[in-house]
Amino acid sequence: MTKSLETVSRGTGPAVALIHGWGLSAGVWEETAADLARDFRVDCVDLPGHGRAAREGRLGDLDTLADRLAATLPPQGAALVGWSLGGLVALQTAVRHPDRVRRVVLVAATPRFVQAPDWPHAMRRPVLDAFAQGLARDFRATLNRFLALQFHGVEGAPAAVRALRARLAAAPPAPAALEEGLALLRESDLRAALAGLACPVHALLGGYDTLVPAAVGAELKVLRPGMDVRVMPRAGHAPFLSHGERFASELRSLLHD
Numbered sequence: 082m083t084k085s086l087e088t089v090s091r092g093t094g095p096a097v098a099l100i101h102g103w104g105l106s107a108g109v110w111e112e113t114a115a116d117l118a119r120d121f122r123v124d125c126v127d128l129p130g131h132g133r134a135a136r137e138g139r140l141g142d143l144d145t146l147a148d149r150l151a152a153t154l155p156p157q158g159a160a161l162v163g164w165s166l167g168g169l170v171a172l173q174t175a176v177r178h179p180d181r182v183r184r185v186v187l188v189a190a191t192p193r194f195v196q197a198p199d200w201p202h203a204m205r206r207p208v209l210d211a212f213a214q215g216l217a218r219d220f221r222a223t224l225n226r227f228l229a230l231q232f233h234g235v236e237g238a239p240a241a242v243r244a245l246r247a248r249l250a251a252a253p254p255a256p257a258a259l260e261e262g263l264a265l266l267r268e269s270d271l272r273a274a275l276a277g278l279a280c281p282v283h284a285l286l287g288g289y290d291t292l293v294p295a296a297v298g299a300e301l302k303v304l305r306p307g308m309d310v311r312v313m314p315r316a317g318h319a320p321f322l323s324h325g326e327r328f329a330s331e332l333r334s335l336l337h338d
């Protein structure tokens with residue numbers, strides 16, 4: 082039997098699963114979950130090796146993560162909201178378990194995080210390689226640099242970074258899970274999967290995001306014509322933290338569409 086993931090649930094109504102990004106935990110969704118719980122059953126997921134699941138030590142491969150997330154979802158299915166790395170998990174779950182996924186919302190996420198000749202609006206591979214090398218030397222310092230990048234150019238960035246660092250300190254990830262997560266970001270390419278999904282897929286991007294540039298939205302629409310791609314102009318890589326009220330409003334609209 083496939084082991085389900087660690088979750089914190091609140092609210093009643095249609096199910097929504099919130100999936101965090103690299104290095105963080107379900108705690109990043111605290112404000113968003115409180116807002117959504119007025120109308121939805123909200124499950125905040127901790128990926129293996131992160132948050133309450135840090136004791137597992139490892140993250141695992143994308144197929145296993147998808148299977149474990151599907152085992153966590155109710156039989157009638159759920160909407161999946163995947164932030165950054167969590168977007169890859171959401172997409173792969175929709176591929177492998179279409180009966181459990183009603184829709185996918187990508188938050189500052191993309192089916193391919195690394196640049197390619199036909200995919201220019203993404204991170205350069207040397208950036209992720211540098212993070213991988215930094216993890217081996219000082220994983221805490223590397224995580225702190227990553228957190229700072231998420232708010233580059235965003236108004237009120239220092240306070241937002243401090244808040245995120247506090248959440249990270251309260252639930253530090255396992256070093257091996259960080260390494261595996263970076264490998265998924267570097268190697269995964271789910272563009273064909275995104276194009277072929279039967280369920281609705283939407284995207285919510287940050288205009289100031291340096292990790293997932295908002296310009297990728299045009300490429301997403303080429304892959305999936307008619308896809309609803311929205312950009313929050315002054316937000317960075319974590320729009321739910323820097324612009325919580327606006328983010329919750331946009332997300333609600335995408336979930337009800």
